Amino acid sequence: MNPVIKPILVIAACTVALAGCQENPVSGRKQFVLVSEEMAQSSSAQAYAQTLSEAQKQGKLSTNTAISARVKRITDRLIAQATVMYPPSRDWKWSVAVLDEPTLNAWCMPGGKMAIYTGIIDKLQLTDDEIAQIMGHEIAHAMLGHGRERMSRALATQAGLQLGSIAAGTDLSGLAPIADIALALPNSRAGETEADRYGIELAARAGYDPRAAVKLWEKMAAANKSQPPKFLSTHPSPDDRIQALNALAPKMMPLYEKAR
DSSP states (O other): OOOTTHHHHHHHHHHHHHTTTEEEETTTEEEEESHHHHHHHHHHHHHHHHHHHHHHHHTTTTOOHHHHHHHHHHHHHHHHHHHHHHHGGGGSSOOEEEOOOOOOOOOEEEEEEEEHHHHHHHHOOHHHHHHHHHHHHHHHHHHHHHHHHHHHHHHHHHHHHHHHHHHHHOOGGGGGGHHHHHHHHHHHHHHHHHHHHHHHHHHHHOOOOOOOHHHHHHHHHHHOOOOOOOOGGOOOOOHHHHHHHHHHHHHHHHHHHHHH
16 A cells, blocks of 8 residues: 555544544434435435335325325324424424335434335234334434434445545445445444334333334234344344333333323
């Protein structure tokens, strides 16, 4: 390596790391964040509009008014509590869509752009309490800034590979999957655990039974028999998750009883 380039790379890496280290206002955890909230919300709004447009063209935007009304009723209650737990979310342009696909999935982008798939509702025969646990978990991701973290890690990885290519005199873009595993997994797993913790509280505050979180993940575990190796998974193992939620549920019961 060029002796001049090596210290430049070290300085650049340290500068990026220090500039991107912030304390999360909800959890208090230190986060690596390079992407501003405004940028995250703007890009998410564009991606959300494109996703819904494509879904509508493909006939995958649910036309079942009963399911849509049910999901909106649940998420409206969650949003009301999210704005209390994280006041900046009062200014978000919240929106929820139901996508008619067999996927067992749901998500919430920065700025409150949400979706849930009919597959997870139908295949797992979800109760309202269980839907609330799913959407509470996804809203917690947005409240905790996990979308910004993912964007920042992707940005830093891309920038690091470009700097590495200069230093090595070759293209290192083929190392992207390895770099992604090395950089993203520990925080992503921590982010999932964080979202479980604050999602169950959010649902309880909205009047949804925290014990449903355990039932939900028991159903998810049964539906996903084949799991990837734990060290390659961005999610805690189902057993670990169920154990943690079992410990959290009793602590959330007073919030649930008060909300009811």
